Amino acid sequence: MTTAEQTAQATGETETDAKRIIKVRLFRLRNKLKEKAGVGRAGVGDSTIATEALEKALSEMKKSQDEYPDWVRATLTELADDLKAATDGIDEERRKRFRHISALAHELKGQGGTFGYPLISVFGKSLNELTDREANITDSHLEIVKAHIDVMRAVIKDRIAGDGGDVGRELIAVLDRAIKKHTVAPPPRPTAQSNRIPLKATVTRPTKK
Amino acid sequence: MANYSFDMFNVLVVEDNRYMRSMLRTLLYAIGVGNVLTTSDGGEAIELLRKIKEAPAAAGVSSIDIIFSNWQMEPVDGTMLLKWVRRSKESPDRFVPFIMVSGFADFQRVSVCRDLGVTEFLAKPYSVDSLLGRLTGLVERPRQFVLTENYFGPDRRRRPSPQALERRVMKESEMEIIYDDR
Numbered sequence: 226m227t228t229a230e231q232t233a234q235a236t237g238e239t240e241t242d243a244k245r246i247i248k249v250r251l252f253r254l255r256n257k258l259k260e261k262a263g264v265g266r267a268g269v270g271d272s273t274i275a276t277e278a279l280e281k282a283l284s285e286m287k288k289s290q291d292e293y294p295d296w297v298r299a300t301l302t303e304l305a306d307d308l309k310a311a312t313d314g315i316d317e318e319r320r321k322r323f324r325h326i327s328a329l330a331h332e333l334k335g336q337g338g339t340f341g342y343p344l345i346s347v348f349g350k351s352l353n354e355l356t357d358r359e360a361n362i363t364d365s366h367l368e369i370v371k372a373h374i375d376v377m378r379a380v381i382k383d384r385i386a387g388d389g390g391d392v393g394r395e396l397i398a399v400l401d402r403a404i405k406k407h408t409v410a411p412p413p414r415p416t417a418q419s420n421r422i423p424l425k426a427t428v429t430r431p432t433k434k
Numbered sequence: 435m436a437n438y439s440f441d442m443f444n445v446l447v448v449e450d451n452r453y454m455r456s457m458l459r460t461l462l463y464a465i466g467v468g469n470v471l472t473t474s475d476g477g478e479a480i481e482l483l484r485k486i487k488e489a490p491a492a493a494g495v496s497s498i499d500i501i502f503s504n505w506q507m508e509p510v511d512g513t514m515l516l517k518w519v520r521r522s523k524e525s526p527d528r529f530v531p532f533i534m535v536s537g538f539a540d541f542q543r544v545s546v547c548r549d550l551g552v553t554e555f556l557a558k559p560y561s562v563d564s565l566l567g568r569l570t571g572l573v574e575r576p577r578q579f580v581l582t583e584n585y586f587g588p589d590r591r592r593r594p595s596p597q598a599l600e601r602r603v604m605k606e607s608e609m610e611i612i613y614d615d616r
Contacts, residue, residue: 248608251589252579254529255615258499262438262573285464286562289457296453331506332451335537338559339457346559350537 293340294381297333301381304329304374312367319362326370327356333377341386344393348377348400355404365407372403438573441468444495448472448479448503448515449535458502458535458565465566471495476503476510480518487526498530500572502556505536505543512536513550520551520586528586529579531572535560551587553577 304326311322333349352373360366376396379385385392445467449455452474459470473479479501485493501519505512512534519525519532531553536543539557547555554568577588 246608247610248582249610250581251609251611251613252529252581253611253614254576254579256573256576258443258531258573258576261442261499262440263442281464283562285460289460328506331537332454335558336451336454339561340559343559 290340293336293342294384297342297345297377297381300329300333301374301378304370308367308370308374311362311370312364323356323360323362323366324358327353327358327360330356330373342380343387344380344385344389344396345377347397348373348380351400351404368407369404372400372407376400438570440466440569443467443499444469444471444497446471446473446479446482446498446501448474448476448501448507448512450474450504450507454504461562461565462502465562465569469495471498475507476512476515476518479503479515480510483519483526484524487524497527500531500533500569502533502535505534505538505547513546516547516550516552531576533568533572548590549585551585553588 307322307326307329311319311326314322330349330352334346334353335349337343337345337347337349352370355366355369355373376399379396380389383392385396387393389396440462445462447455447458447462447470449458449472455472455474459472462470471482473482482493483498486495486498490496501515503512503515516532516534519530520528522528532551533554533556534547534552535556535558537558539555544555554571556564556568575592577592579587580589
């Protein structure tokens with residue numbers, strides 16, 4: 226008799242119980258948060274969340290929104306400094322600056338919507354994607370970065386909150402045009418006719434039936 | 435939604451951006467959270483959590499109830515912090531609710547966090563309502579923790595699904611409740 230079987234016999238378990246393999250272990254913890262949050266505590270009602278707490282939070286949010294343009298302005302200055310250094314620098318320095326630009330753009334992207342400036346999020350996202358680790362760092366890309374800084378400056382200067390309506394759409398179009406203008410189109414793929422060396426033989430693979 | 439009072443909560447905010455850090459702290463205080471601690475990256479957070487475990491009196495707080503962490507930070511980002519919190523023996527509470535905050539909310543990234551044992555995901559930009567929603571969700575719908583060969587964290591299945599739709603059907607004999615204090 227194996228040890229497992231002996232144990233099973235001693236504890237009255239069946240053979241299957243003794244040999245069972247536990248794949249998942251579960252932990253069901255006491256709901257400490259609920260205890261701390263006071264539900265069930267004497268004197269704490271089960272009503273809707275205190276309106277005044279929400280009001281207070283909303284007014285804090287409003288205050289942050291009022292200060293937000295100043296923060297963006299400071300970030301745009303930082304971006305412009307990075308752009309200048311990237312323009313003057315080459316290779317490693319330029320790559321380093323692009324990484325910083327990308328990080329700043331990521332922050333702008335994450336915050337714009339929270340503060341009522343979704344256009345900053347849109348432009349931040351675009352800049353973040355165009356300057357990520359795999360991005361090219363040619364002079365054309367510097368122009369693209371500049372175009373992003375310009376449209377974001379316009380948003381903050383004119384306090385274009387929300388989607389900005391016609392002005393917002395125009396800014397998006399301006400940026401799109403700038404990106405297209407400075408994006409180097411990939412060389413056209415050579416066609417069979419443009420190939421100087423004619424293909425002498427074509428290998429045809431048998432098709433599977 | 436019940437009328438909760440968060441005044442006894444100790445919340446840790448881990449965010450590298452000074453502005454966002456201050457805003458999240460202000461918002462948490464505004465909705466009634468009693469104590470908000472902040473650090474500016476995952477490494478600092480780990481130092482603080484270690485200190486809380488070793489010398490809570492010196493750290494000024496006995497435990498952390500919820501962690502809000504940004505994802506992208508340097509040198510120690512949100513996923514590294516989450517891994518440490520859930521897996522390190524030095525972690526003061528491997529079951530602590532962990533909310534990952536990120537501007538990247540695509541399925542792939544959310545999945546990564548989910549598999550590391552995140553409790554909730556909060557996408558930037560967020561609103562007061564979504565912040566409150568996460569907080570009350572933690573209070574009202576805590577999930578059991580699951581330990582398998584390659585996962586430790588809150589149960590990734592939030593609600594029971596019909597057996598027929600389950601990809602992995604677990605036999606009862608393969609599960610064991612290690613701890614039950616509910």
